Amino acid sequence: xxxxxLARYLNEKRLKKSAKRERIIKFxxxxxxxxxxDELYEKLGKKVSRSTIYRTLKLLTKCGLAIEQKFExxxxxxxxxxxxxxxxxxxxxxxxxxEFNDKKIENTQNKIAQKYNFxxxxxxxxxxxxxxxxxxx
Amino acid sequence: xxxxxLARYLNEKRLKKSAKRERIIKFxxxxxxxxxxDELYEKLGKKVSRSTIYRTLKLLTKCGLAIEQKFExxxxxxxxxxxxxxxxxxxxxxxxxxEFNDKKIENTQNKIAQKYNFxxxxxxxxxxxxxxxxxxx
DNA sequence: AATGAAATTGAAATTCATTTTCATTATTAT
DNA sequence: ATAATAATGAAAATGAATTTCAATTTCATT
Ligand SMILES: [Mn+2]
Ligand SMILES: [Mn+2]
Ligand SMILES: [Zn+2]
Ligand SMILES: [Zn+2]
Numbered sequence: 001x002x003x004x005x006l007a008r009y010l011n012e013k014r015l016k017k018s019a020k021r022e023r024i025i026k027f028x029x030x031x032x033x034x035x036x037x038d039e040l041y042e043k044l045g046k047k048v049s050r051s052t053i054y055r056t057l058k059l060l061t062k063c064g065l066a067i068e069q070k071f072e073x074x075x076x077x078x079x080x081x082x083x084x085x086x087x088x089x090x091x092x093x094x095x096x097x098x099e100f101n102d103k104k105i106e107n108t109q110n111k112i113a114q115k116y117n118f119x120x121x122x123x124x125x126x127x128x129x130x131x132x133x134x135x136x137x
Numbered sequence: 138x139x140x141x142x143l144a145r146y147l148n149e150k151r152l153k154k155s156a157k158r159e160r161i162i163k164f165x166x167x168x169x170x171x172x173x174x175d176e177l178y179e180k181l182g183k184k185v186s187r188s189t190i191y192r193t194l195k196l197l198t199k200c201g202l203a204i205e206q207k208f209e210x211x212x213x214x215x216x217x218x219x220x221x222x223x224x225x226x227x228x229x230x231x232x233x234x235x236e237f238n239d240k241k242i243e244n245t246q247n248k249i250a251q252k253y254n255f256x257x258x259x260x261x262x263x264x265x266x267x268x269x270x271x272x273x274x
Numbered sequence: 275a276a277t278g279a280a281a282t283t284g285a286a287a288t289t290c291a292t293t294t295t296c297a298t299t300a301t302t303a304t
Numbered sequence: 305a306t307a308a309t310a311a312t313g314a315a316a317a318t319g320a321a322t323t324t325c326a327a328t329t330t331c332a333t334t
Contacts, residue, residue, distance in 0.1 A: 016301050016310050037291085049313045054292065072207070072261075075291060089255045102249050108241045109264060116235060117269040118226045124209075125262045127246060132254040153281050153330050174320085186284045191321065212320060 002029055002065050002082060009063035020048050024056045034069055034077040034097045071097075071126060087125035093134035139166055139202050139219060146200035157185050161193045171206055171214040171234045208234075208263060224262035230271035 006025065010017065027044060028035065035043075037053050044053075057078045060066035069077040071090055087105075089098040105125065113120045143162065147154065164181060165172065172180075174190050181190075194215045197203035206214040208227055224242075226235040242262065250257045 014310085018300075018311055020312070051293085051313060052311080055311085058293095070207070070209070089250070089253060091255075092258060098253060098255065100249055100253065102245060104245045105242060105249070108239060108245065109262075112237055112239050112242070113226070113264065113266070116226060116237065117272070118228075118235065118264065119267040119272050120264055121229060121266040123262065123264040125246075125260065127250065127255065127257055127260040129250070129258040130256040135254070135256050151280085155282055155329075157283070188284060188322085189282080192282085195322095 002080070005063060005065055006060075009059075015059075020052055021056050021059075024048060024053055025060065028057075028060070028066070028078070029080055029082075032080055034079045036073075036075050036077045038075070072128065087127070089127045089129065089131070091131040091134055092128055093130055093137075096131050096133075098131065139217070142200060142202055143197075146196075152196075157189055158193050158196075161185055161190055162197065165194075165197070165203070165215070166217050166219075169217055171216045173210075173212050173214045175212070209265065224264070226264045226266065226268070228268040228271055229265055230267055230274075233268050233270075235268065 002025075009015075023044065024040065028040065031043070037050055037057070040053050040057075041048070041050055057066060057068075061068055061078070065081050066078045067081045069079060069088075071077060071088070083099070084101065086099040086101040089100065090096075091098075109123060110120065139162075146152075160181065161177065165177065168180070174187055174194070177190050177194075178185070178187055194203060194205075197215070198205055202218050203215045204218045206216060206225075208214060208225070220236070221238065223236040223238040226237065227233075228235075246260060247257065
C-alpha cells in the first residue's frame with residue numbers, strides 16, 4: 001500500500017504533510033499510467049506548480065513508489081511502481097504504452113548475461129511500432 | 138562502405154566537402170565505439186567546435202551511417218551504423234558498452250508482438266549491470 | 275587564376291526540460 | 305501562541321542540443 005510506504009518515508013525524513021502533495025500523489029495513483037509533468041499539470045487543473053510536481057515525483061521515486069521512464073521523447077514519464085516488472089510497447093502514432101511481461105525473454109536475457117559474464121542489475125526493453133488501432137486507422 | 142554512402146548523400150543534397158567534417162567522420166569510424174560529443178571534442182584535440190561535431194553527427198544519422206543512442210545518461214552517444222542490429226550491456230561502474238545479438242530474444246519479441254497485434258518498427262534492449270572486470274575489482 | 279553563389283564554421287544566442295534559489299506561506303512540535 | 309522547519313511558486317539557473325549570424329571556405333563557371 002503506497003499510503004503506508006509514503007507515510008513511513010515522510011516520517012523517517014522528518015518531512016511534513018501537505019495538501020498539494022497529497023493531491024498530486026492521489027491523482028498519480030488513481031490515473032495509474034505513464035504520465036509526464038505537463039500532463040499532470042494540466043489534469044490537475046494547473047492548481048499546483050510544475051516545480052511542486054517535479055519535486056513530488058522525485059520524492060515518490062526516492063521512496064520507491066514511482067519509476068522514472070525515459071522513452072524516446074524529450075521529456076520523462078513516471079509510472080506507479082506497484083506493478084511488477086514489465087516492458088513496453090510504444091505506439092509511434094498515438095503514443096499508447098502497452099505493458100507486457102514475458103518469462104522467455106527474461107530467461108534468455110539471463111542466459112546471455114551468463115555467457116558474457118555480465119551481472120545484470122536491471123534492464124529496459126522498449127518496442128516501438130504501431131498499436132492495433134493505429135494499424136487500421 | 139561509408140565513404141561512398143557519404144559521398145552520394147553529399148552529392149544528392151548539394152553539400153560541400155570540408156576538412157573539418159572529414160576529420161570528424163574519419164575519426165568516428167576509426168574509433169568505432171559509442172561516443173558522445175564531448176569525447177569526440179576532446180579526442181580531436183578541441184580543433185573542431187562542438188557545433189560542428191553536433192552537426193556532423195546529425196548528418197551521419199540522416200544518411201544512415203550513424204545511430205543515435207540514448208542510454209541512461211544525460212547526453213547522447215553515437216555509433217557507426219555499419220554493424221548489424223544488436224543490443225547492449227552497459228556497465229554501471231566503468232561505462233563499458235558490450236554489444237550482443239540474440240536470435241531467440243528477437244524471435245520472442247516478434248511472437249509477443251503478434252499476440253498483442255502490435256506492429257514492430259524497432260526496439261531497444263539495454264541491460265545494465267557489471268562487466269566481468271568490474272565484478273572482480 | 276578570378277569570381278560569386280552557396281555551404282561551412284565557431285561563437286554566441288536560443289530553446290526546452292529540469293533543477294535550484296529564495297522569499298513567502300503552511301505545518302508541526304513544544 | 306511561538307518557534308522551527310518544511311512546502312510552495314515564481315523566477316533564475318543549468319545543461320544538452322539547436323539555431324543564428326558574420327566570417328571563411330568550397331567549387332562550378334568564367
Ligand atoms: Mn509501465
Ligand atoms: Mn552498439
Ligand atoms: Zn497507436
Ligand atoms: Zn565495467
